[in-house]
Amino acid sequence: MTTGLALHNAANVFRLNYGKALRAGARVQGSVPVFGSGGLVGHHDTPLTQGRAIVVGRKGSIGSVTFSDAPSWPIDTAYFIDEASTACDLRWLYWCLRNMGLSGMNKSAAVPGLNRDDVYRLRMCVPPIVEQRRIAAILDQADELRAKRRRTLALLDEALPAAFAELFHGASHATARLNDVGIVRTGRTPAxxxxxxxxxxxxxxxxxxxxxxxxxxxxxHDIAALAKVAVPAGSLLVCCIGATVGKLALATEISMYNQQINSVEWGPSIEPAYGLFAVNELRGRIRDSAASTTMPILNKTQFSALRIPVPPMADQQAFSEVFEAHGRVRNQAIAHLAHLDELFASLQHRAFTGQL
Structure with a gap:
């Protein structure tokens, strides 16, 4: 458990330095990271900070907290705290700032902004430097476990498109319109x-x-509404209106959906997993077709006319087996990540309430 806690105003713990404007056209190609309020925005050849630094969003993404392991250049939408701006362990202070709710301190209705005087008035429990390093090491280790799980999920998400490409790219198959291989419907919003x-x-x-x-x-729960446009599990749902045109997924259970979505209830010639990926390969065409109007829209007639290859059912079923196995592994990884997130939240709470 942390001992020797002392309570301080933030102004006595660190200094928030203003970043300095650096237009994209004024940057010289180099390895120095350039940070804005939302994170990394480019690179330059000269740093502004003295060594490692914490970058805090000042305008725009206010209160965001980013850590740079290398000397960097925070621009004028951000503050920074480098090793010359605090006596604290920087990693401990990074986690502390992420726990202080800075993103909720906006006072400007027009352009979100973080006033550093408001930050300076916050009260902080500051343990001895040895304790800071111990706490930072624990949180860093727990966060690395979460990062590894996220990397695992990213690799899993790359595996299915690769499997689909290996099975179906390069092959020549007859094509069919969506409304020839399934029932196409447009959703509606019930009362x-x-x-x-x-x-x-x-x-x-x-x-x-x-x-x-x-x-x-x-x-x-309206039975009458369900009878009109509910679709069974395995049906394809595709957004065909608005900024997310082309976004798609399979219904995992009987579902209803709003009027921005068209569905395909597949017939016997298409396996749902194959249909999902076959239509996903048309996303560029869907977006391009929808973009021809002021409000991006692909109407039901246009959507129904999209064509997909129809490979042998044995090949589709082989992909479905890969898809289902992938889903089981991915669900386990998601559950594990959720557990790690809960563990990290508990550790972070204990770390900054003197219980770790």
């Missing part, structure tokens, strides 16, 4: 009174739910 957020009824899918690892937030 407000039939939608709830209590997991009662069937999921109501919107574009924000497509390809998301989070559960659907709303459900429909």
């Amino acid at each position: 407000a009174g039939s939608i709830n957020s209590k997991s009662l009824g069937v999921p109501f899918v919107t574009p924000g739910d497509l390809a998301s690892d989070k559960p659907v937030a709303r459900y429909v």
